[in-house]
Amino acid sequence: MEINMNNMNGFARKLASAAAACLVTASLLAIGISDASAGARGGGGGRAGGGGGGRMAQSSVSGANRSMSSSSRGGSSSYNRPSNGGNNSGNRGNGNNVGNGNRVNNGNVNVGNNVNIDIDNDHHGGCCGGGYYNHPIAAGVAIGAIAVTTAAVMGSYDYALPPSGCSIVYRNGISYHYCGSVYYQQSYSGNDVVYVVVTP
Amino acid sequence: MRMSLRNPRRSVLLTALLLACSAPVMAQSAATTTESAPAAEEVSPQVVSPEAQVVLDRMTAYLKGLQNFSIDSDATRDEVVSYGYKLQHNEHSTLTVQRPGKMRAEVAGDIRDRTFVYDGSKLVIYSPDDQVYTSTPATGSLKDLIGGLLDAGVELPLIDVLYQASNGSLTEAVRGGILVGDATIDGVPCDHLAFRQSNADWQLWVEKGDRPVPRKVVITTRFEVGDPQYSAVMSWNLQPKIDATTFTFTPPKGVELIPFADAAAVQARSP
Numbered sequence: 001m002e003i004n005m006n007n008m009n010g011f012a013r014k015l016a017s018a019a020a021a022c023l024v025t026a027s028l029l030a031i032g033i034s035d036a037s038a039g040a041r042g043g044g045g046g047r048a049g050g051g052g053g054g055r056m057a058q059s060s061v062s063g064a065n066r067s068m069s070s071s072s073r074g075g076s077s078s079y080n081r082p083s084n085g086g087n088n089s090g091n092r093g094n095g096n097n098v099g100n101g102n103r104v105n106n107g108n109v110n111v112g113n114n115v116n117i118d119i120d121n122d123h124h125g126g127c128c129g130g131g132y133y134n135h136p137i138a139a140g141v142a143i144g145a146i147a148v149t150t151a152a153v154m155g156s157y158d159y160a161l162p163p164s165g166c167s168i169v170y171r172n173g174i175s176y177h178y179c180g181s182v183y184y185q186q187s188y189s190g191n192d193v194v195y196v197v198v199t200p
Numbered sequence: 201m202r203m204s205l206r207n208p209r210r211s212v213l214l215t216a217l218l219l220a221c222s223a224p225v226m227a228q229s230a231a232t233t234t235e236s237a238p239a240a241e242e243v244s245p246q247v248v249s250p251e252a253q254v255v256l257d258r259m260t261a262y263l264k265g266l267q268n269f270s271i272d273s274d275a276t277r278d279e280v281v282s283y284g285y286k287l288q289h290n291e292h293s294t295l296t297v298q299r300p301g302k303m304r305a306e307v308a309g310d311i312r313d314r315t316f317v318y319d320g321s322k323l324v325i326y327s328p329d330d331q332v333y334t335s336t337p338a339t340g341s342l343k344d345l346i347g348g349l350l351d352a353g354v355e356l357p358l359i360d361v362l363y364q365a366s367n368g369s370l371t372e373a374v375r376g377g378i379l380v381g382d383a384t385i386d387g388v389p390c391d392h393l394a395f396r397q398s399n400a401d402w403q404l405w406v407e408k409g410d411r412p413v414p415r416k417v418v419i420t421t422r423f424e425v426g427d428p429q430y431s432a433v434m435s436w437n438l439q440p441k442i443d444a445t446t447f448t449f450t451p452p453k454g455v456e457l458i459p460f461a462d463a464a465a466v467q468a469r470s471p
Contacts, residue, residue: 010381052230053281053423054279054280054281054282054287055279055280055424055425055426055428056277056278056279057277057278057279057419057420057421057424057428057429057430058399058400058419058421058427058430059275059355059419059430060359060360060363060419060430061360061370061397061400061402061417061419062346062350062354062359062360062363062370062417063350063355063359064397064400065370065372065373065397065400066350066351067399068373068398068399120348166225168228175456184456185459186330186332186458187334187459187460187461188325188332188334188457188458188459188460188461189461190352190353190354191312191353191354191355193327193330193332193458194461196461
């Protein structure tokens with residue numbers, strides 16, 4: 001996130017959020033927020049983007065204390081998790097108050113699609129083997145350098161692979177995802193399973 | 201604080217909590233303007249009321265004395281999305297502990313499903329949805345493991361309970377704490393505690409009587425739009441069923457072993 005919201009007071013942050021909503025096509029901040037709501041539910045039968053793009057409550061006091069004493073990590077809620085822009089048919093959304101054609105999703109789904117089109121050449125996620133019940137994420141939005149440059153930076157990572165052109169390659173018993181000219185290896189990072197750009 | 205003030209005793213106590221929270225700040229500013237004042241001694245880092253401390257100490261001592269236990273927990277967690285809309289995610293988890301060095305945690309939640317297995321020499325994290333697991337050497341006690349998980353940003357369910365049982369220093373960053381009064385959780389009489397620190401307000405419900413275990417925790421993240429909360433209600437079993445498979449992990453067919461990258465090993469997340 002380009003704007004450090006932690007340093008603002010509540011009123012200023014509300015203003016900032018409102019401003020961000022107005023500037024939806026212009027800023028990364030807006031992308032992060034709109035992506036969160038774009039995928040309130042859905043994505044291959046699970047949740048589309050829930051648990052990522054928004055601001056999550058701290059789940060432990062000891063974790064909160066640790067994040068106060070070390071600034072190296074932004075805590076569990078500080079990253080932008082892109083949502084699944086093209087896949088909003090979540091079962092949790094059907095017929096309840098939050099999921100289908102409602103206030104949360106209205107408009108934001110389109111915003112999410114636009115983001116994906118602009119940045120990722122029409123990547124719509126949901127591509128690579130499925131299984132993203134709890135990680136229903138579009139490919140490549142604004143994590144590290146992958147999404148905004150064509151040259152993937154070694155060691156950078158993403159929450160999903162590009163949607164097409166990937167094949168699985170085995171080297172020394174380890175499987176890699178070879179997409180274009182880039183090798184990715186799945187890896188745990190903190191809470192998440194991510195794709196790290198590697199040299200096999 | 202959005203607490204009920206209909207009880208006069210609570211009202212007084214809450215005022216005390218708020219005063220306790222602001223007192224160190226006032227003392228701090230006074231100290232900075234008075235050059236002769238000894239810096240550290242003027243500011244007490246912890247202002248927990250004696251009656252609240254008694255409950256905490258009773259719980260901590262009891263937790264430290266437990267050898268085996270398991271906790272079933274139902275938790276909710278708020279996520280604030282666009283326009284301040286607040287979603288609530290649900291999660292059920294089971295934590296089984298055999299001290300000093302074995303642990304298994306199963307999480308089934310809206311956001312993610314995870315299995316953590318620690319046998320005293322290695323930690324396995326399994327993600328059924330991704331069909332992958334990782335295994336990393338981790339020798340030592342649960343206390344060491346908890347520190348490593350916190351450093352790596354891995355969210356283990358009810359890590360606060362383990363942390364308090366092994367370290368006993370959950371209140372290290374607390375600026376104020378009080379005993380709110382009596383409460384009942386799942387039909388069990390409890391003492392209700394409230395704490396404030398710079399980045400979170402949290403509440404704890406500790407069972408009364410000869411089994412002072414935490415029955416509920418609520419953590420309110422401060423200075424986030426919508427004041428998102430985490431809340432977990434715990435059900436305890438002090439004679440858990442532990443067998444040979446409890447602390448071992450056998451990967452299901454087709455599940456792949458992948459590396460565990462420490463946060464520093466991969467490019468830092470966007471600032």
